[in-house]
Amino acid sequence: MSNLAVGSASALAFPYISQSASHASAAGKLNVACVGLGHMGSYAVKEAEKENFVALCDVDWRPDEAIWGDRNPAKTAAENPQAGKFSDFRRMLDKMHKNIDAVMVSTPDHCHFPAAMAAMEYGKHVFVQKPLAHNIWQLRTLQKAARHYGVKTNMGNQGHTFEGARLIKEWYDNGVLGEVREVHCWTDRPRGPWFIKPDSIPPAKEHTPKDVDWDIWQGPTAERPFSSEYVPTKWRAWWDYGVGCLGDIGCHCIDTPYWTLDLGLPTAVDVMLDEPANELFTPFGAQVIFHFPARGSKPPVTLHWYEGRPRPPLLEGMKEFPSNGMYMLGSKEIAYHEDMRPVSPQLWPRERMLDYKDVLKKRNLPRVEGGPIQELFRDIKGEGPRALSNFDYSAALTEVILLGALAIRLGHRIEWNPETMQVTNVPGLEHLVKEPVRKGWSFGENLWT
Template sequence: MKRREFIKSVAAGVGGLSVAGTRALGAAAADKPLRVALIGCGDRGCHALLPNIVTSGMAEVVAFVDPDGRAVARARGCFKKYRPEANAEAVAAFADYRDFYKQMAGGVDAVFIATPNHQHGLPAVLAFRNGIHAYVEKPMAYTVEEGRRMLAEARAGRVVTQMGQHGHSNEGARRLCEYVWAGAVGQVNEVYCWTDRVNAREQPLAQDSACPKDLDWDTWIGPAAWRGFNRGLHPVGWYSWRGFGSATIGNMGNHIIDPVFWALKLGSPESVQLADFRSGAEGSWGLRDHIVWKFPKRGDLAPVEMHWYDGLKGDLHWDDSTWTPGTYKYIVKKEHQNLPPKVVEIEKKYGVDLGRCAAILIGEKGILCISVFGESLRFVPDSLRSAVPPPPKTIPRIRGSHQVDFMRACLGGSAACANFDYSQPLNEIVLLGVAAIEEGSGKRLDWDGKTGRFTHDAAANKFLTRPNREGWGLS
């Protein structure tokens, strides 16, 4: 198949044209590749997003944006690996995405944003104001207020959006929904989510040091409060520190909660509470979190209490003895993991291992367990699987990767499956958990989803937003 014919077939997708895809059919017609820029050329950008973009046959990479020149060089190398015939040096490069938009907005159709968490909002909003589609890594926003603003701006710009919880494109998440909607386990009242990630540190950051000459540190800091360069923050350590990362739940919550949110049609919670917390070093996120949300009745669906567990159990140290070797020192060994007691009980009762990262839905007739990225669905007890007739596959399946799904929508295909209309309410649940950690009292915080405010604790509302450094705000 010729390249032009291939792109046309991919753009056709699984249905008709999406309303948001109309700009793409003008500036980037279905017989032309999308002009794409990668904003954030670190680990996620280079190793997950860029290969999918380059090998899709749907896109032309026109710009790399990153304040670290070394990251841009790696992006060029990755591009060359997958497109050896292309001239990687011809791809434009920028340190500051504000400059990129000023100079190239008219020559770009879509951006992929894989910056550190604190820099997701502004580059996305600038894209929307220029009529540019945006794929934004999870969490799509840094605060509740920012997420709502991003959704409003995306709608106003009539652009295609996608949040990067890539498991939403997987088969297991769809089968979970179809089994739950068919009544396989009856009403679900309890949900437990857990992860083996620990995005925190027990020891403080080392002293600041001289900034590498290829790094524009002021641009890397962006909207966050100014501080000096520290190797514990860049290139990967920022996950663990307040002001840059979003706690462990901010890293993994959108992945693990997503299939539950979808299957149970959770919508907005009525409350959130930090039930347990173990602090880390000063400025670090916690070494252990237990968060509880309560969701009201939704039509015929029963109220749900959802629990989130992460971190270390007991008073164990977070060091070489507890983290998994060969990682970025943020994955805990299962024997040291802060697992939900209910999960431990179920594993013992049924002789099963439900994994280190997953969610369980406890229903009237049995238990469903969905894996971290929505790949696989398990029944507990296993005999439940044969007792329940397989429901029909009613949800459209995604052909290709999560990134291809986004680009297909940009080319006029069906709406991206994890677009902001779906993903912003999910991300808000996660960020309410982060706000509960920030608030820190451990008391129940009642939530009004319509107004976007905590109702009985005005002081807690300050954790729904953040001040932005001058020149980096969402004006």
């Protein structure tokens, strides 16, 4: 996820753009605004380079490559001088909404929701990096908003567009795997540069750099002193701003089994930690066990997530695991892939694929050209089907992720009622299901009345 681009503060001069230029049908290009330009934001800009950038928004304009590397907001802005430059997405939308078709959100996790909501309230289509939001109330509200405002949406779990995701689902749908009751997913996170333990929790107060709008960086969260332990890359490990290792990688690694098995929402989540839970900072090392109930004729599923040192049992004939991966244990066969995304999936052991060579050739699902940003833009232009990680799908997937993160944060089992949005075995967690926000950062309340 990229660095912060949210807030309120200066809006620099921007060129006049005619009203007619704001419609994709006029020239075949969308007018795109980008909120968050560093790291994953620079990726989003690259993926959308065939469109027309009209506004760029970030709150950290330090040009220092020692801080950012070559994926920094100042460089991205310099490469797109035609676009208006802002530090506050709210002001950007107020001033330029008539000239914007779509908004890409690549901020830290805690600002995904307000940026996406602000855009949708203006009727703008939105792309949001994973995880979709920072708490479960936000997820449900984003679903409501997409329907209410009638906009196109997509989340940035790139693997959902991969060939490998479709192959595994086709294998399952065509009966190759048999019944699946057990899934294992793992990641090598936490590791640098995103997850680094600070010298103290909370970190020591530092002077705020002049090119950083720290008030806006904090978005809806409670005010804290500036620290380089948060900015620009290490915010993921802090519960106020990120969703830990599971939030970072889970939407990738868990996506394929979640989609393939149509898992829905778990009713309980167990957790085992390598170190004590902390209310501010994610532990380094955890195993999470999601319990999904039966769905129609499909049996219950237990999904195991491992981050840090814990690893799943080795498959027969496997000497060691890659740093990231997934396997699904079927009653007939095992589906396996290396990497956090479904790159080059296979049956395990690979020789088993010879026994299904005719069945494995069946193609039941449409393929996607390019990644989730191109997929969304084709949807907006009417040149392709609905983007598959739309908020109806991605909010549910992310709810699974956030429930696991909540169990890690608490350090013990939680039982979940998805109908009432309540943790039923632990009272008093309403402030984590729907987090309080600072004045001026409230969005979406009207959709619940």
